[in-house]
Amino acid sequence: MQVTSDWSTKLFGCMEDEHTCLLGALCTPCLACSLARQLGESCCVVACVPGGVFALRTKLRMQQNIEGSICDDCLTLSCCCPFALCQMARELDNAEIGRL
Template identity: 50%
Template sequence: MSNAAVTCQPGTGGYGTNVDTGRWSTRLCSCCNDLSTCEVGCLCPCILGCYMANKYGEHCCLGCVPGGLTALRTHMRHTYGIEGTICNDALMLFFCGPCELCRMAREMRIRNGETSA
């Protein structure tokens, strides 16, 4: 019998920064944190959606398919351990689309330890 100790469960920690799991790392309207991303997200949300889907490892067209960004947000929440529901994902993207898209891009960048573009 092995006495190996598990010090880190798969899927927890290990992000580029010390981010509190269970929550988004920025607020919905924190666009001042990354103006270039927010400019693209507000002027051409489809381009930012395609870029994020591709960066996340999905087909780039996912950003333009109806419901694609909801699926991406849901998968992102599960990957990063952020609390929420699929219904909330759909409602946030429907009512606050560009702002939520920008927050998702910031979250992906922060969790991967990337600096502002």
């Protein structure tokens, strides 16, 4: 698969979507569960599987042909999890893959 693009929004661009920003800030697990469902996975992936949220980011990146690596995904989520989840939600919205 050819990787061709960057994320459609910046990592810290959470104010582009206030609803998602609030959800990410006030209930990060709820946002992670919503993302799992939008990507065709169970909430158990993020709730019960160690590294599940990393797998979701990698899955989204691969589906959307976004440049990056598994290492980038792990570092981004480890250091900035709520921001990364908000970025993923905006990416799905921009691609019109299931709405929050």
